[in-house]
Amino acid sequence: MEETKEMLDHLGIAGVEELFKDIPDKIRSELKLEEGLTEMEVMNRVKDILKENRSLSEFSNFMGGGIYRHYVPTAVNEVVSRSEFYSSYTPYQPEISQGMLQALFEYQSLICELTGMEAANTSMYDYPTALAEAILMSDRINRRKKHRFLVPENIHWEIEPVLKNYLRGTDIILEWVKYDKTTGQIDKEDLKRKAGDDMLGFFVSSPNVFGVLEEDTKFYSDIKDETGSVMVAGCDPLSLTLLQPPSEWGADIVVGDSQPFGIPPSFGGPTVGIFACKGRYIRRMPGRMIGETVDKDDERAYCMLLQTREQHIRRDRATSNICTNQSLMALASAVHMFVKGGKGLEKIAKKNYDNAHRLASLIEDIDGYSSPSFDSEFFNEFLIGNQKMIDLKEFKERCKNNDILPGIPLGSWTESKFKELPPSLLIAVTEMNDAEDMEVLVNTLQEVKE
Amino acid sequence: MNPEFRQALYETHLLIEEHAKDREIEDNPLPESIARKEAPRIPDVPEHEVVRHYLRLSQMNYGVDTGFYPLGSCTMKYNPKYSEALCRERDALDLHPYQPEDTVQGTLRIMYELQEMLAEIGGMDSVSLQPAAGAQGEFTGLAIVHGYYKNNNEERDEVVLPDTSHGTNPASAAMLGYKTIEIPSKEGCVDLKALREAVGENTAAFMLTNPNTLGLFEEDVLEIADIVHGSGALLYYDGANLNAIMGKTDPGKMNFDIMHFNLHKTFSTPHGGGGPGSGPVGVVEDLKSYLPVPLVKKEGDKFILDYSLENSIGRVKGFYGNWMVLLRAYAYILERGREGLTQVSERAVLNSNYLRKKLEGTLELPYKPLRKHEFVLSGQKLKKEGLRTMDLAKRLLDYGYHAPTIYFPLIVDEALMVEPTETERKETLDEFAAIIEKIMNENPETVKNAPHNTAVGRVDETRAAKKPIASYKMREGDEK
Numbered sequence: 001m002e003e004t005k006e007m008l009d010h011l012g013i014a015g016v017e018e019l020f021k022d023i024p025d026k027i028r029s030e031l032k033l034e035e036g037l038t039e040m041e042v043m044n045r046v047k048d049i050l051k052e053n054r055s056l057s058e059f060s061n062f063m064g065g066g067i068y069r070h071y072v073p074t075a076v077n078e079v080v081s082r083s084e085f086y087s088s089y090t091p092y093q094p095e096i097s098q099g100m101l102q103a104l105f106e107y108q109s110l111i112c113e114l115t116g117m118e119a120a121n122t123s124m125y126d127y128p129t130a131l132a133e134a135i136l137m138s139d140r141i142n143r144r145k146k147h148r149f150l151v152p153e154n155i156h157w158e159i160e161p162v163l164k165n166y167l168r169g170t171d172i173i174l175e176w177v178k179y180d181k182t183t184g185q186i187d188k189e190d191l192k193r194k195a196g197d198d199m200l201g202f203f204v205s206s207p208n209v210f211g212v213l214e215e216d217t218k219f220y221s222d223i224k225d226e227t228g229s230v231m232v233a234g235c236d237p238l239s240l241t242l243l244q245p246p247s248e249w250g251a252d253i254v255v256g257d258s259q260p261f262g263i264p265p266s267f268g269g270p271t272v273g274i275f276a277c278k279g280r281y282i283r284r285m286p287g288r289m290i291g292e293t294v295d296k297d298d299e300r301a302y303c304m305l306l307q308t309r310e311q312h313i314r315r316d317r318a319t320s321n322i323c324t325n326q327s328l329m330a331l332a333s334a335v336h337m338f339v340k341g342g343k344g345l346e347k348i349a350k351k352n353y354d355n356a357h358r359l360a361s362l363i364e365d366i367d368g369y370s371s372p373s374f375d376s377e378f379f380n381e382f383l384i385g386n387q388k389m390i391d392l393k394e395f396k397e398r399c400k401n402n403d404i405l406p407g408i409p410l411g412s413w414t415e416s417k418f419k420e421l422p423p424s425l426l427i428a429v430t431e432m433n434d435a436e437d438m439e440v441l442v443n444t445l446q447e448v449k450e
Numbered sequence: 451m452n453p454e455f456r457q458a459l460y461e462t463h464l465l466i467e468e469h470a471k472d473r474e475i476e477d478n479p480l481p482e483s484i485a486r487k488e489a490p491r492i493p494d495v496p497e498h499e500v501v502r503h504y505l506r507l508s509q510m511n512y513g514v515d516t517g518f519y520p521l522g523s524c525t526m527k528y529n530p531k532y533s534e535a536l537c538r539e540r541d542a543l544d545l546h547p548y549q550p551e552d553t554v555q556g557t558l559r560i561m562y563e564l565q566e567m568l569a570e571i572g573g574m575d576s577v578s579l580q581p582a583a584g585a586q587g588e589f590t591g592l593a594i595v596h597g598y599y600k601n602n603n604e605e606r607d608e609v610v611l612p613d614t615s616h617g618t619n620p621a622s623a624a625m626l627g628y629k630t631i632e633i634p635s636k637e638g639c640v641d642l643k644a645l646r647e648a649v650g651e652n653t654a655a656f657m658l659t660n661p662n663t664l665g666l667f668e669e670d671v672l673e674i675a676d677i678v679h680g681s682g683a684l685l686y687y688d689g690a691n692l693n694a695i696m697g698k699t700d701p702g703k704m705n706f707d708i709m710h711f712n713l714h715k716t717f718s719t720p721h722g723g724g725g726p727g728s729g730p731v732g733v734v735e736d737l738k739s740y741l742p743v744p745l746v747k748k749e750g751d752k753f754i755l756d757y758s759l760e761n762s763i764g765r766v767k768g769f770y771g772n773w774m775v776l777l778r779a780y781a782y783i784l785e786r787g788r789e790g791l792t793q794v795s796e797r798a799v800l801n802s803n804y805l806r807k808k809l810e811g812t813l814e815l816p817y818k819p820l821r822k823h824e825f826v827l828s829g830q831k832l833k834k835e836g837l838r839t840m841d842l843a844k845r846l847l848d849y850g851y852h853a854p855t856i857y858f859p860l861i862v863d864e865a866l867m868v869e870p871t872e873t874e875r876k877e878t879l880d881e882f883a884a885i886i887e888k889i890m891n892e893n894p895e896t897v898k899n900a901p902h903n904t905a906v907g908r909v910d911e912t913r914a915a916k917k918p919i920a921s922y923k924m925r926e927g928d929e930k
């Protein structure tokens with residue numbers, strides 16, 4: 001090519017290979033990949049492969065467990081498809097990046113409105129890593145001799161292995177608090193027994209992995225006050241349009257995942273880890289945060305806030321190693337919230353609540369099922385149980401034949417998840433589920449008990 | 451050349467401040483004791499106003515699709531649009547992570563093939579796609595190191611790295627409880643003597659990127675590997691700079707044991723205004739059993755999620771990684787292919803050296819001239835006029851360029867780190883070089899007060915830090 005030749009000439013070399021002469025022969029290698037394809041071929045090939053998937057739209061779907069199928073307004077996709085946003089990067093140069101900066105500041109503001117916290121960052125990778133970072137942060141807030149952090153057993157099964165890795169190199173010890181077998185909420189006696197003023201903090205999630213809401217929230221703020229420890233609360237952001245915000249029951253840090261707003265299930269990723277805290281802890285925060293300030297003419301402007309906490313400045317003494325995060329997903333969430341508006345979100349939340357409660361009572365009417373399993377209030381996800389279920393493998397087969405994704409099996413018929421419970425299903429219901437879906441599920445559940 | 455660059459500026463109040471009202475929630479179905487009374491202040495704005503708000507904000511933002519973005523270390527290449535289109539397919543995005551494996555065979559196939567492709571590109575034995583970004587890849591790699599020595603009953607509590615390393619390297623090591631030992635570079639590269647002195651029976655790993663962050667290829671890499679391995683430690687490759695070497699060499703050939711890939715850099719997935727990215731981790735055969743689970747495995751003609759790795763460190767995040775990013779990288783690798791990826795590196799290195807040569811008369815270039823995909827200039831000269839690299843960076847914005855990375859790596863005074871990437875043409879590089887030269891001859895006051903043509907003028911970051919406002923709430927002063 002002419003252009004290449006001119007450039008090589010400018011460098012005074014005959015070929016591009018000369019620019020690689022500093023790579024010793026001994027370590028030379030070549031790629032063993034296929035030949036490249038044209039765009040048309042790529043599109044055809046990848047779409048063909050994707051056809052081997054069956055998308056959720058082909059099923060009556062009740063899957064939750066951390067990823068929920070909500071309706072994503074079309075405007076969300078339009079906005080996040082603006083390539084001024086998605087083809088930019090971390091706004092290191094604020095003057096030319098005000099758009100993304102302000103958009104992320106608005107996301108932070110929305111998260112604060114929902115959670116009642118004063119400060120939020122622009123995202124963690126997801127819920128489990130947000131919780132892990134919150135535990136590490138509690139150690140920065142609350143330097144104690146003993147490094148116990150209490151975590152209830154009613155959290156998502158994928159969280160524990162993540163926490164173990166994030167705590168690997170620390171002297172923080174996780175201590176597990178039982179859950180109440182009747183309510184599914186935290187076993188208050190057990191928490192009281194284990195809590196003490198020698199602990200860093202504790203975690204309470206509402207809803208928890210069973211979809212159960214903690215009903216005696218004052219109990220937790222009392223524990224916090226008595227022990228002077230850090231309370232980390234887990235949330236579902238949609239439920240917070242109806243549910244008391246964690247700030248009102250003493251949370252210092254709130255974590256969660258904003259996936260229900262604007263983010264399709266996407267096989268589990270990318271989502272956006274929510275991380276918010278009280279204003280006074282802002283200097284202990286992990287991750288990128290956007291702040292409001294002014295420019296040299298005193299006009300309002302936005303920039304990254306307290307970068308001296310971060311790895312690119314503070315290196316091994318940074319509050320976290322996170323650099324690239326999930327910003328575009330945070331943008332999607334914010335757009336979703338604004339497009340639906342406060343009243344619109346509240347309406348969707350009520351619909352979720354109503355649908356879930358309607359389905360729970362339909363299932364309760366089937367002989368043998370306890371629905372919900374736990375005697376507690378819930379939002380849009382709940383557990384059902386039945387001692388006499390058919391074999392799990394056969395159950396799955398039947399569901400497949402009925403084109404139904406009935407929820408996530410937990411309890412004694414699984415290999416590892418909450419084996420102390422009877423054969424159970426974790427069922428999530430959203431505004432996307434109609435009466436027909438529910439009928440399919442109810443009919444299937446009638447078939448699959450012994 | 452575009453001295454006429456003007457970025458859009460709209461009056462953009464926050465949607466919250468314009469429209470939010472205090473409102474009581476009516477007919478809350480939740481029990482009184484846990485029901486929310488006051489609605490969150492999320493405004494009810496007509497959809498078209500929301501769309502206008504964001505469209506305006508987008509025009510106040512600068513991406514690769516706006517123009518040249520030579521942000522060193524970040525590989526801001528143009529991202530192909532076919533990947534974006536594929537990610538809007540329902541069969542890609544409307545999938546639940548727990549739906550039965552036989553209903554997601556397409557996705558599992560793509561993940562499996564991507565594992566294989568990355569292993570080939572990295573010269574590694576096996577790859578996990580779980581980490582969400584480069585830094586999480588580092589964290590994962592070091593967790594593997596941690597698990598490995600724990601299994602072998604060896605107590606090694608130090609990670610050694612060069613002073614040119616990226617901030618995430620020491621930060622990741624510290625998160626895993628390692629003491630970090632930074633060794634000074636010699637002529638911009640690893641000082642073998644310093645390395646020999648630093649590593650020993652306490653060293654768990656040495657972390658390196660090659661080419662390093664100065665864009666210099668560490669020619670002694672095999673000796674480095676011998677020294678590190680000789681001390682019983684493992685060698686970690688930070689894959690952020692892989693864009694320089696594809697088809698020429700690979701981390702496996704260089705005797706690295708563990709590496710991460712930055713799919714959002716090398717494999718052309720968009721940076722999303724800060725993310726999401728993806729940071730798969732590759733390891734040599736001995737370490738395969740330590741990888742996070744699940745991996746995707748092929749059994750006959752079926753693809754399954756395999757949780758059976760004997761020594762697995764478990765998980766570093768929920769589910770299986772940033773699937774939508776993986777899909778884009780997969781499509782990109784298919785499109786480029788063997789020769790295409792080699793050409794990517796060739797052109798990235800050609801562009802970098804061409805621009806380096808064009809600029810080395812204007813600004814000082816410490817260390818030897820031959821670079822790989824990026825190079826680091828020093829803005830020391832600017833000090834004479836009372837200016838700093840920061841001022842030059844800000845002035846570049848006025849001409850419609852994103853600035854290079856500045857003040858990194860730390861060992862170059864007033865550093866300006868330039869990575870043009872392979873997707874830019876010669877004219878762009880020529881224009882950019884000409885503008886830098888022009889700025890050097892401009893009235894220093896103009897430069898000092900830059901930028902002038904962006905949405906806002908120079909932003910007061912110090913003031914932001916003094917009284918932090920991280921939300922609308924905090925602006926109102928109701929901090930608790």
Ligand SMILES: Cc1ncc(COP(=O)(O)O)c(C=O)c1O
Pocket residue numbers: 322323324523524583584585586616618619659663688690691712727728729
């Ligand atoms: C050299 C180097 N290493 C590591 C990282 C961290 O990668 P990420 O931002 O994906 O976490 C980066 C990029 O930011 C980098 O440039």
